Amino acid sequence: MKLNKSIAATFALGAACVTALVAAGARAAPPAEECDIPQSLVESEIDLPRVLTEIKDKHRLDITVIGTGSSGLAGSEGARYAYPARLNDALKARLSGSDIKVTAHVQPKQTTAAMVSGMGKILSDDKPALVIWQAGTADALSGVEPEDFRASLDQGVEQIQGANADVILMNMQYSPRTESMLDVSAYADVMRVVAQQRAAPLFDRLALMHYWNDEGTFDLYAATKKYDMARRVHDCIGRALASQIINAAHLDAVRIQTTR
Amino acid sequence: MFAKHMLVRPLAAASAPVLAGTERDLRLDLFRGVALWLIFLDHIPENFLNWFTIRNYGFSDATEIFIFISGYTAAFVYGRAMRERGIVIASARVLRRAWQIYVAHIFLFTIFMAEIAYVAATFDNPLYAEEMNILDFLKQPDITIFQALLLKFKPVNMDVLPLYIVLLLLFPPMLWLLLWQPAFALAGSALVYVLAWNFDWNLPAYPNGVWFFNPFAWQLLFVFGAWCALGGAQRLSPVLRSPAVLAIAIGYLLFAFAITLTWYIEPLQRFVPGWLSDWMYPIDKTNLDVLRFAHFLALAAVTVRFVPRDWPLLKSPLLRPAILCGQHSLEIFCLGVFLAFAGQFIIGEWSGGPLIQAAISLLGILIMIATASLISWYKHMEGRSPGSRVKSPDADLAGGEA
Numbered sequence: 001m002k003l004n005k006s007i008a009a010t011f012a013l014g015a016a017c018v019t020a021l022v023a024a025g026a027r028a029a030p031p032a033e034e035c036d037i038p039q040s041l042v043e044s045e046i047d048l049p050r051v052l053t054e055i056k057d058k059h060r061l062d063i064t065v066i067g068t069g070s071s072g073l074a075g076s077e078g079a080r081y082a083y084p085a086r087l088n089d090a091l092k093a094r095l096s097g098s099d100i101k102v103t104a105h106v107q108p109k110q111t112t113a114a115m116v117s118g119m120g121k122i123l124s125d126d127k128p129a130l131v132i133w134q135a136g137t138a139d140a141l142s143g144v145e146p147e148d149f150r151a152s153l154d155q156g157v158e159q160i161q162g163a164n165a166d167v168i169l170m171n172m173q174y175s176p177r178t179e180s181m182l183d184v185s186a187y188a189d190v191m192r193v194v195a196q197q198r199a200a201p202l203f204d205r206l207a208l209m210h211y212w213n214d215e216g217t218f219d220l221y222a223a224t225k226k227y228d229m230a231r232r233v234h235d236c237i238g239r240a241l242a243s244q245i246i247n248a249a250h251l252d253a254v255r256i257q258t259t260r
Numbered sequence: 261m262f263a264k265h266m267l268v269r270p271l272a273a274a275s276a277p278v279l280a281g282t283e284r285d286l287r288l289d290l291f292r293g294v295a296l297w298l299i300f301l302d303h304i305p306e307n308f309l310n311w312f313t314i315r316n317y318g319f320s321d322a323t324e325i326f327i328f329i330s331g332y333t334a335a336f337v338y339g340r341a342m343r344e345r346g347i348v349i350a351s352a353r354v355l356r357r358a359w360q361i362y363v364a365h366i367f368l369f370t371i372f373m374a375e376i377a378y379v380a381a382t383f384d385n386p387l388y389a390e391e392m393n394i395l396d397f398l399k400q401p402d403i404t405i406f407q408a409l410l411l412k413f414k415p416v417n418m419d420v421l422p423l424y425i426v427l428l429l430l431f432p433p434m435l436w437l438l439l440w441q442p443a444f445a446l447a448g449s450a451l452v453y454v455l456a457w458n459f460d461w462n463l464p465a466y467p468n469g470v471w472f473f474n475p476f477a478w479q480l481l482f483v484f485g486a487w488c489a490l491g492g493a494q495r496l497s498p499v500l501r502s503p504a505v506l507a508i509a510i511g512y513l514l515f516a517f518a519i520t521l522t523w524y525i526e527p528l529q530r531f532v533p534g535w536l537s538d539w540m541y542p543i544d545k546t547n548l549d550v551l552r553f554a555h556f557l558a559l560a561a562v563t564v565r566f567v568p569r570d571w572p573l574l575k576s577p578l579l580r581p582a583i584l585c586g587q588h589s590l591e592i593f594c595l596g597v598f599l600a601f602a603g604q605f606i607i608g609e610w611s612g613g614p615l616i617q618a619a620i621s622l623l624g625i626l627i628m629i630a631t632a633s634l635i636s637w638y639k640h641m642e643g644r645s646p647g648s649r650v651k652s653p654d655a656d657l658a659g660g661e662a
Contacts, residue, residue, distance in 0.1 A: 045530070069390030108390060141393050143469025150542060175391040176608050177383050179305050180601065181376060182394045183416045186545070189523075193541045196529060221608050223383045230387035 035236035044201040044248035051249035060099035067134030069108035086238025112152040134170040136187040174209035293586030298322035303600035318516040319555040331485025351432035358428035365421040407466035419472040449483035509558035584632040599624040
């Protein structure tokens with residue numbers, strides 16, 4: 001009797017496990033689109049006037065992304081999965097009817113000062129309406145003084161705004177494993193200040209990824225050689241960026257007006 | 261001999277009343293102990309408890325308290341040595357202290373390297389290809405270790421002790437000057453601070469950049485602490501008693517608090533006028549921004565006002581743990597840095613929620629207290645507990661710490 005009971009119990013338990021696994025698998029499998037993005041992190045009190053007029057009057061938007069290693073992904077298909085390309089797709093989906101073009105200029109290990117020296121050419125080649133400028137990590141890595149970093153950043157933003165483009169500053173990735181070796185907080189502070197002083201929205205990638213890690217959306221502490229998590233993170237960053245652009249340029253309102 | 265003739269007599273005459281009160285000021289130990297706890301908490305990035313540390317409520321943080329009190333106790337301990345036994349003996353003691361701190365720093369560096377080597381060996385993630393460049397230095401261990409011995413390579417959170425070493429190395433002549441011409445010494449220190457700001461003086465770091473705590477700037481706080489210990493505090497006391505000064509100090513602390521709030525609550529930023537933020541930012545920690553220094557002064561003024569030297573609670577068992585930690589600050593500081601590494605590691609590895617964070621923080625502080633008690637017991641056993649000046653009156657007055 002006892003034996004039978006235990007066998008029955010084992011079966012029941014096994015069945016329960018299988019059911020649970022199937023259910024979990026069914027839930028976990030597809031939705032790579034689901035990104036947990038808190039509204040407060042993609043809201044902006046600062047407008048993107050140039051983006052608004054481009055979409056409203058010309059139904060097009062040329063975006064240039066300037067950044068370092070963390071704006072790209074390695075591998076032959078890296079560019080396709082990195083956030084600039086994901087932003088392109090996300091904006092196309094949300095602003096159907098407008099011509100969206102995202103051009104990425106990603107150069108690993110470039111300090112902000114180096115990016116500024118190449119900026120004139122990029123601006124005259126691309127003639128973007130919006131520049132997304134990711135900076136800070138390379139400077140923290142090479143120990144650029146925060147004050148010098150601030151000066152370069154300021155100069156670059158001035159140059160972009162001088163070329164009649166809007167600009168969004170993007171800060172570093174949240175990287176829990178390297179946190180004890182690489183302190184990015186001083187650089188993040190500088191970016192916040194420059195963004196505020198120059199009236200440019202800040203895309204707070206640091207806070208967003210920190211949130212994901214806290215919420216368990218992504219386990220950013222995990223060690224892996226595979227690309228799937230990195231791709232999903234970049235996809236979500238692209239989507240979050242798209243939301244921030246739409247919010248800051250008030251494009252939802254535009255779309256409602258045009259569809260009416 | 262030359263030194264004794266030159267110095268001791270006039271100095272003894274000049275500063276005798278000042279150093280007469282040799283009763284240990286427990287407030288120093290208390291606040292240094294608290295500062296050590298706060299530094300420990302601040303060094304664990306993933307820790308909700310560091311919302312309670314003072315850096316979130318104003319411009320300055322525990323580092324200012326630590327450096328100021330260190331300057332104060334250094335002058336207190338070695339100032340008397342210099343007066344009583346001459347410049348050579350006192351200088352030798354200061355340099356021995358610098359050497360001890362150097363050894364402690366290298367010990368911590370070894371632990372840090374072990375942690376980094378572990379991370380490098382186990383961590384890989386294409387998402388962080390860029391950030392992993394920070395481990396490049398492991399490819400050249402010969403250069404890295406050599407640069408660490410030269411105090412040029414300093415991992416995150418290991419910047420305070422090198423600053424302390426440099427400050428102590430330069431302390432003997434400064435102490436001599438402080439005893440001889442305190443006002444002149446303080447003015448000289450302020451001049452170096454101003455020159456460092458104007459000409460961007462700092463020491464070089466490896467692989468590039470400069471020291472996170474610029475010794476040319478931070479020396480001001482250390483020397484100011486020393487100046488206070490050698491009679492400056494008494495000279496300042498009429499000023500500190502004035503209600504106007506108290507009002508200004510409280511006003512400034514409130515202002516700093518309001519500004520700090522805007523860092524964390526974004527919608528408040530619109531209330532900070534553009535001219536103010538243009539003028540104010542960045543508030544530079546590396547070069548001990550004037551706003552930070554002023555914030556520390558305000559904090560100190562208010563504290564001194566409300567916590568008198570004979571405050572009864574100072575003798576209560578409630579504050580005893582903090583005082584004990586403050587009395588053995590070098591050991592407890594090093595332990596704190598190590599515990600912060602370890603705590604951060606545990607929180608990261610087992611992804612700790614707030615409960616784990618609180619437990620680790622609390623446990624860390626308990627370990628610090630237990631260690632301080634143990635050291636105290638050792639010293640007591642050897643008959644040189646702080647305060648009981650049995651044989652050498654000064655060597656370990658500050659728990660051996662200056």
